[in-house]
Every structure is written in structure tokens, then in C-alpha cells.
Amino acid sequence: MESNSSRVREYLNRFDSLVTGLSEAYKVESIGRHIHVLRPKTAAGSGIQTSGQKDVSLTISALIHGVEIGGLAVLVELLELVTRGAVRLEVPLGISLGNLPAAHQGVRFVERDLNRSFGRVQAMMAEEKRADELEKLFTRTEYLLDIHQVKLQIDRPFWIFPYTKMGYQFARAVAPDVSVITHWGRGFSDDGQCSDEWVNRQGGAGVTIELGQNGFAAEQIERGIRVCLEAITFVSNRLSGRPVTASMPQSVAPLYTWGEIIPYPPTGKPVLNPGWHNFKTVNAGDVVGSFNGVDIKASVTGPVLFPKYPDLRPDGTYGDKPPAAELIRVLREISESELPSS
Numbered sequence: 001m002e003s004n005s006s007r008v009r010e011y012l013n014r015f016d017s018l019v020t021g022l023s024e025a026y027k028v029e030s031i032g033r034h035i036h037v038l039r040p041k042t043a044a045g046s047g048i049q050t051s052g053q054k055d056v057s058l059t060i061s062a063l064i065h066g067v068e069i070g071g072l073a074v075l076v077e078l079l080e081l082v083t084r085g086a087v088r089l090e091v092p093l094g095i096s097l098g099n100l101p102a103a104h105q106g107v108r109f110v111e112r113d114l115n116r117s118f119g120r121v122q123a124m125m126a127e128e129k130r131a132d133e134l135e136k137l138f139t140r141t142e143y144l145l146d147i148h149q150v151k152l153q154i155d156r157p158f159w160i161f162p163y164t165k166m167g168y169q170f171a172r173a174v175a176p177d178v179s180v181i182t183h184w185g186r187g188f189s190d191d192g193q194c195s196d197e198w199v200n201r202q203g204g205a206g207v208t209i210e211l212g213q214n215g216f217a218a219e220q221i222e223r224g225i226r227v228c229l230e231a232i233t234f235v236s237n238r239l240s241g242r243p244v245t246a247s248m249p250q251s252v253a254p255l256y257t258w259g260e261i262i263p264y265p266p267t268g269k270p271v272l273n274p275g276w277h278n279f280k281t282v283n284a285g286d287v288v289g290s291f292n293g294v295d296i297k298a299s300v301t302g303p304v305l306f307p308k309y310p311d312l313r314p315d316g317t318y319g320d321k322p323p324a325a326e327l328i329r330v331l332r333e334i335s336e337s338e339l340p341s342s
Contacts, residue, residue, distance in 0.1 A: 004069060005106060060145045062096075069216060072097065077221065094140075143204065148208055164200050171209075283301045301330075
């Protein structure tokens with residue numbers, strides 16, 4: 001933990017230093033702490049023009065959850081490339097870091113999940129106040145790329161976001177080899193809006209990529225940088241009228257939606273069987289856990305996602321933190337023809 005804490009401080013210092021240095025080559029608008037917009041300086045006064053009513057073409061966000069530190073490294077290394085001139089921005093680029101207090105403490109959040117805190121009427125808790133600050137940028141954003149990581153073991157990155165045609169095309173063009181998990185009809189969580197959902201409701205296109213398990217894994221950082229570069233290219237090409245799908249392969253990674261969401265019971269504490277991890281397959285009828293001595297079974301077959309072992313102590317017992325909204329999710333593979341038409 002101490003090693004990660006030191007690296008978090010190092011990356012945050014580099015982030016601040018790089019943003020300050022970029023003011024010579026770009027117009028830097030500071031919206032809040034670690035929330036900025038970089039605008040190209042040209043003879044005409046700006047680069048490629050944004051479309052519609054959004055004046056920030058692309059925002060790349062990281063560290064919405066304090067333990068998902070890989071995205072912080074990705075964003076800093078991207079700024080290094082911009083500083084060196086290896087990447088030249090043609091469109092206004094928003095950059096933001098989410099939950100800094102949680103990152104310093106090495107926890108997912110301090111008072112409330114920041115990624116369930118957007119669009120709330122009252123901002124009483126720290127994360128709700130931070131969501132209000134981020135909304136000032138996200139509301140102005142046409143495309144949002146939010147970089148996340150997961151808690152448990154996983155062998156692949158994946159996209160996950162509420163479906164919009166614009167967002168789906170964006171994700172498929174940026175990383176067609178990465179599986180897409182999308183959903184529609186209701187939000188991801190009843191606890192509140194996520195960042196991508198907020199952007200969608202403001203008329204933009206928000207997508208989230210989960211790079212892998214929490215940490216500073218070199219392969220995840222490298223993949224994250226490539227995704228950012230492809231996102232910048234996609235948005236620049238789209239706004240300039242250049243082709244945006246020229247590099248699309250003949251086949252793309254699988255597309256999923258929810259097959260089943262197994263909730264926590266309203267009272268008591270269920271026990272999820274050990275060994276579940278992201279994208280491990282469960283078969284219909286398999287026992288995934290138990291509650292008061294009664295088996296909890298999956299009703300569909302598919303890969304599992306976000307299995308919850310809340311407040312699990314090293315000795316295998318549970319602490320006193322409140323449970324999550326659901327125990328486990330099961331995915332169902334679908335075709336594009338099953339996506340909403342609007």
C-alpha cells in the first residue's frame with residue numbers, strides 16, 4: 001500500500017507540473033482542482049471546431065474511484081506525450097481526476113461512491129460535492145472516456161456503459177477488439193448516476209473502459225494510452241470530416257448485456273461462494289452462494305461480472321460495512337440487432 005501511495009503522490013505531482021508546462025503550447029482552462037481543458041493554439045485562434053453546443057470535444061477522466069490508480073498513470077503518460085509534441089491536439093481536450101482524497105487513503109471512496117453521485121439535487125457528502133465540480137466539465141463534453149479498473153481478478157479489459165448509438169460507435173471504433181457490455185432502460189445502479197450516464201443525459205456520449213484489476217500494471221497502462229490516442233484520433237477525424245472507421249476489422253469482440261442481476265436480500269447477509277471472478281462462466285442452475293442456509297442459484301448461463309465480497313477480512317469473515325446493491329451479475333451475449341433502435 002505504501003508503495004502505491006508514493007506512486008500516487010508522484011503521479012499527481014507530475015500531473016500538476018505537466019498541466020502548468022502545457023500553458024505555453026495550449027490554452028489551459030482550469031475549471032477546478034485537477035479539472036482542466038486544453039485548447040489548441042493556432043494562427044486562427046483554435047483547432048478543429050467542436051460540433052453542436054458542446055465546447056469540449058473529448059474528456060478523458062480517471063480516478064473516479066480512489067483505488068483505480070492505473071487510469072491516473074495513463075492520463076499522466078498521455079500528458080507527457082502531448083508535452084513532448086508526440087501527440088498534437090487538434091480539438092479541445094478535457095482532463096480530470098476524480099476522487100483525490102480516496103486515492104490518498106487507498107480506498108474506493110471516503111463517504112459515498114463518486115460514480116453514483118452525479119446529478120444529485122443536494123450535495124452534502126464529499127463525493128457529491130466533487131461530482132458537482134466534475135459536472136461543470138462533463139456537461140460541456142461531447143465524448144467522455146472514463147478510465148476504470150476492477151477489484152477482482154480479470155483476464156481482459158472491457159467497455160461498459162449505458163447504450164447510446166453515438167457511444168457504441170465511439171467504443172467500437174476506438175478499441176474494436178475489446179468486449180462491450182451495455183445496457184438500457186434503467187441506470188446501472190439505483191444508488192445514483194455514473195459519469196457516463198450523466199454525460200449521456202446532457203446530450204453527449206459517455207463510455208467507460210475497465211482496463212483490468214486495480215494497480216499500476218504496465219500492460220494496462222500501455223493499453224490505456226493506446227485507447228486514449230485512438231479516442232483523440234477518432235474525435236479529431238470525426239470533427240474534421242476525415243474517415244473514422246477506416247481501421248475497423250472484419251470482426252469485433254463480443255457484445256453483452258445483463259442476463260441476470262442477483263440482488264442482496266433486503267435483510268441479512270448472503271454468502272457468495274469463493275472463487276468467482278470477472279468473466280468466469282456460470283451455468284444456469286449453478287449455486288453461486290447461499291442465504292440463511294438456502295442455495296442462491298443462477299437462472300441463466302454466461303460470464304459473471306462484479307462478484308461482491310464486501311468487507312471480506314483475510315480470515316474469510318465479513319466486517320460491518322453495508323452490503324452492495326447486488327451480489328453478482330451474469331452477462332448475456334447479444335447481437336447488434338438486439339440493441340435499441342434509438
